[in-house]
Amino acid sequence: xxxxEQSPQSLIILEGKNCTLQCNYTVSPFSNLRWYKQDTGxxxxxxxxxxxxxxxxxxxxxxxxxxxxxxxxxxxxxxxxLSDSASYICVVSVRAGNMLTFGGGTRLMVKP
Amino acid sequence: xTEVTQTPKHLVMGMTNKKSLKCxxxxxxxAMYWYKQKAKxxxxxxxxxxxxxxxxxxxxxxxxxxxxxxxxxxxxxLHALQPEDSALYLCASSHPGLSGELFFGEGxxxxxx
Numbered sequence: 001x002x003x004x005e006q007s008p009q010s011l012i013i014l015e016g017k018n019c020t021l022q023c024n025y026t027v028s029p030f031s032n033l034r035w036y037k038q039d040t041g042x043x044x045x046x047x048x049x050x051x052x053x054x055x056x057x058x059x060x061x062x063x064x065x066x067x068x069x070x071x072x073x074x075x076x077x078x079x080x081x082l083s084d085s086a087s088y089i090c091v092v093s094v095r096a097g098n099m100l101t102f103g104g105g106t107r108l109m110v111k112p
Numbered sequence: 113x114t115e116v117t118q119t120p121k122h123l124v125m126g127m128t129n130k131k132s133l134k135c136x137x138x139x140x141x142x143a144m145y146w147y148k149q150k151a152k153x154x155x156x157x158x159x160x161x162x163x164x165x166x167x168x169x170x171x172x173x174x175x176x177x178x179x180x181x182x183x184x185x186x187x188x189x190l191h192a193l194q195p196e197d198s199a200l201y202l203c204a205s206s207h208p209g210l211s212g213e214l215f216f217g218e219g220x221x222x223x224x225x
Contacts, residue, residue, distance in 0.1 A: 043204075
């Protein structure tokens with residue numbers, strides 16, 4: 001069964017600190033992995049897409065890593081800001097078809 | 113234009129009402145999706161249209177009826193809904209096959225009384 005597990009479920013950090021969110025998946029055959037940021041009551045916004053051959057991809061203060069051998073990904077947020085408070089969702093797609101498997105998300109709260 | 117526009121942003125309806133949610137994109141995407149999202153849960157896929165044809169229906173009750181009038185528009189018709197159908201309904205679009213980006217709209221917050 002295709003599954004995507006994220007940890008932690010929730011996280012509170014102080015403004016300016018770094019944090020790392022984890023995503024483990026069992027989706028097969030793997031096509032790509034995406035990280036989305038979702039503000040409360042809003043639609044998800046893509047942060048990165050990573051394919052099988054990519055190990056690291058950055059988008060500003062967000063850096064995603066992918067280890068296709070261990071089927072793990074992480075999202076590292078540097079120098080957190082209050083506006084980083086949101087849910088971060090890991091989504092994995094299978095090769096062929098329109099099927100995505102969503103993780104349960106990590107709810108991040110950045111406090112001043 | 114990299115936006116997916118959903119209307120209305122908020123909708124309150126009774127269980128006997130008929131209403132519709134609308135979604136529009138002008139990115140040339142030929143795959144469009146409806147997702148349902150409950151609080152603190154990830155989005156759940158409801159329907160997928162590929163080249164204006166329904167390709168996936170995730171066993172959604174018939175009180176939800178999707179429609180894709182053309183390649184830019186996607187509707188979700190609602191009739192005889194239940195209070196447990198209250199949720200955020202998200203529309204998304206992409207190039208078919210999902211090898212590329214999936215763009216989400218801001219969502220329509222539905223409350224069924």
